[in-house]
Amino acid sequence: MDDKNQEISQVSFFLAKPENTFDTVLDAEAKAEERDEFSQNEIEIGDASCRFIYFETTSHKKNPKWLDFLNTQIEEKLSFSAVSKNPNGLLMVSVDDRVLLAAFGRSSASLLDKKRLENDFGIRTAMNMCGNEEIRQTKSQSNTITTTQIDRQVSRPSDSFVFGLSEAEDLKYISAHMKGNNLVTLQGKDRLTIKVLGKDKLTWERLIDQCKDFLVAYSKEDYKALFPNYKNFTPATDDETKQLDAALLNALKNKHLDKIQLCIPEFISDDDYSFSYSNKKKQEDLVYSHIDISQLYDHLDVDKMDANYLRNKVIYAYSLEEDRVLPYKKWPIYTCLIFESKIGDTCFILADGKWARVEDEFYRAIIEFSQNKVKVEDCLDNCRNIPINDDTDMKNKEEIFNNKACEANPAWVKFDRAKLQIGSGRKDKEFCDILAIFEDGVADIIHCKPLKDASSMNYLFSQAKFYGDAFLQDHVFLGEIRGYIEASACAQKQAYLDHIKEEIEAIHGHDYRVRLWLLYDWKEAVPTMEGIPLIAKYEMMLMHDHMRRVCKFRDIIVSFVPVKKANYTRGKKPKAA
Numbered sequence: 001m002d003d004k005n006q007e008i009s010q011v012s013f014f015l016a017k018p019e020n021t022f023d024t025v026l027d028a029e030a031k032a033e034e035r036d037e038f039s040q041n042e043i044e045i046g047d048a049s050c051r052f053i054y055f056e057t058t059s060h061k062k063n064p065k066w067l068d069f070l071n072t073q074i075e076e077k078l079s080f081s082a083v084s085k086n087p088n089g090l091l092m093v094s095v096d097d098r099v100l101l102a103a104f105g106r107s108s109a110s111l112l113d114k115k116r117l118e119n120d121f122g123i124r125t126a127m128n129m130c131g132n133e134e135i136r137q138t139k140s141q142s143n144t145i146t147t148t149q150i151d152r153q154v155s156r157p158s159d160s161f162v163f164g165l166s167e168a169e170d171l172k173y174i175s176a177h178m179k180g181n182n183l184v185t186l187q188g189k190d191r192l193t194i195k196v197l198g199k200d201k202l203t204w205e206r207l208i209d210q211c212k213d214f215l216v217a218y219s220k221e222d223y224k225a226l227f228p229n230y231k232n233f234t235p236a237t238d239d240e241t242k243q244l245d246a247a248l249l250n251a252l253k254n255k256h257l258d259k260i261q262l263c264i265p266e267f268i269s270d271d272d273y274s275f276s277y278s279n280k281k282k283q284e285d286l287v288y289s290h291i292d293i294s295q296l297y298d299h300l301d302v303d304k305m306d307a308n309y310l311r312n313k314v315i316y317a318y319s320l321e322e323d324r325v326l327p328y329k330k331w332p333i334y335t336c337l338i339f340e341s342k343i344g345d346t347c348f349i350l351a352d353g354k355w356a357r358v359e360d361e362f363y364r365a366i367i368e369f370s371q372n373k374v375k376v377e378d379c380l381d382n383c384r385n386i387p388i389n390d391d392t393d394m395k396n397k398e399e400i401f402n403n404k405a406c407e408a409n410p411a412w413v414k415f416d417r418a419k420l421q422i423g424s425g426r427k428d429k430e431f432c433d434i435l436a437i438f439e440d441g442v443a444d445i446i447h448c449k450p451l452k453d454a455s456s457m458n459y460l461f462s463q464a465k466f467y468g469d470a471f472l473q474d475h476v477f478l479g480e481i482r483g484y485i486e487a488s489a490c491a492q493k494q495a496y497l498d499h500i501k502e503e504i505e506a507i508h509g510h511d512y513r514v515r516l517w518l519l520y521d522w523k524e525a526v527p528t529m530e531g532i533p534l535i536a537k538y539e540m541m542l543m544h545d546h547m548r549r550v551c552k553f554r555d556i557i558v559s560f561v562p563v564k565k566a567n568y569t570r571g572k573k574p575k576a577a
Contacts, residue, residue: 008201013192013194014112016117055107058085061084063078088107090103117190121192126174126186129178136176138171139152183200236356241355262291263338265353272320274317275291287318289394310337313332314332315333335353337350369537371529377559391566401561412434413488416430416434435496444513445514447460447515447516464514465542472508472509481500511554513554514553515559
């Protein structure tokens, strides 16, 4: 085949954010011009301007570990070595005022400044151009008690219904046939890969036309109706991030803290860890039983505060078991901040160190749910204002609340710290914190957690969903629950055993209520649903919908429960509750 008729069957494209050029998308620290055999060529194809950067990489191979291991028993040692060179190319295409980048070879993508690339270009374009009927493969993430990555692949292209994606999963990747052409497959995540068979292989002209089609497809919003599992949070632009960071810093410097939360961006047990803002070698670190936004003013220089300053300052975990600050278990303060702000009428949320735009319709759905569908009730009087401080460990403990609540209500069964088994798994599950039967004959499955941050609340909601599913479906778990009740000291345990039947087929969600008890310090104002972070309201909405519509539980009821806490700081006497 002569040069003019050369074609290519597969290529992957990134898309630069608007206003970027061939020069700005390159990472200055990558120093492309210093690479071996570096060359750069300018190309014009129709109305598209292109630049092609070429360089080579060299890899040296030596004995693999398994050969070194075997050599320990061999008299004449074996030695392997090889040198290989690999070509790498970066094709930059400027068309319709946008820059697309095709990376060839193993190392070419290392030249790119990732912050200047659209991180959803591949998946959004693939969803819009392929639809939801000829899907081959998906990857999604389920945010339950343990974040789970889920890969699905089918033997033949199928619609999204066959894949069984649940609303609680975030779609991360898709591979599908292009609408009306099963010779073309698109794969999308941050980059978009096109694979072409037969007569439609890409010539230079087709490649440029395809780039134009990609840009048109990326700008559409068809994916919202086709793939409701795709996130309703869009990454904020650089300009939006600057405005939002400014709003955050203004709130921090002026101590407008009503919409700011400080929390570890993963679930971490209050009973096992405390926290410190330092890890000193020669001085004793100040350790807190729990973190609070007000503590920042004792450890940060407000005058120096900006986004980078907050990224460089960290919070350490302090292990009660090891009695030391853990230098390896730490989180940047910026990553620990949850803050909601608006630009115009659009809501943005900072979570896990990233700003995201909340889609308008999705935002309205969350607010409507929290205002109209969440049932909030007071807890029993004898569960209010229970002291939960442990002066020996200098911690406020949920376990103490559960113990004292059950002591005040001897007809209840305490499942907190139970070691139960689900399926063939380990015996380390709880079912709930407290099980109670009230006068109407409906059993209440009660889950408790301190009201301190979105991570804790999300864990509570995930825990309720996880155990609710297992209770209705797993016969091993059901047997473990009944056995635990039978072995308990509860004087009314027979009433529970009569209510919870032996056969899984006889367990119906309508016979149970799920209660979510959020424990807050009695000295603080009574919390409301309005004050709960948006991201926690979203997780509650997913849980509530599943528990009511799928599991058919009679009701989901939230209670804000006041408890007496002590404010512990290592080396100081606790403040009175």
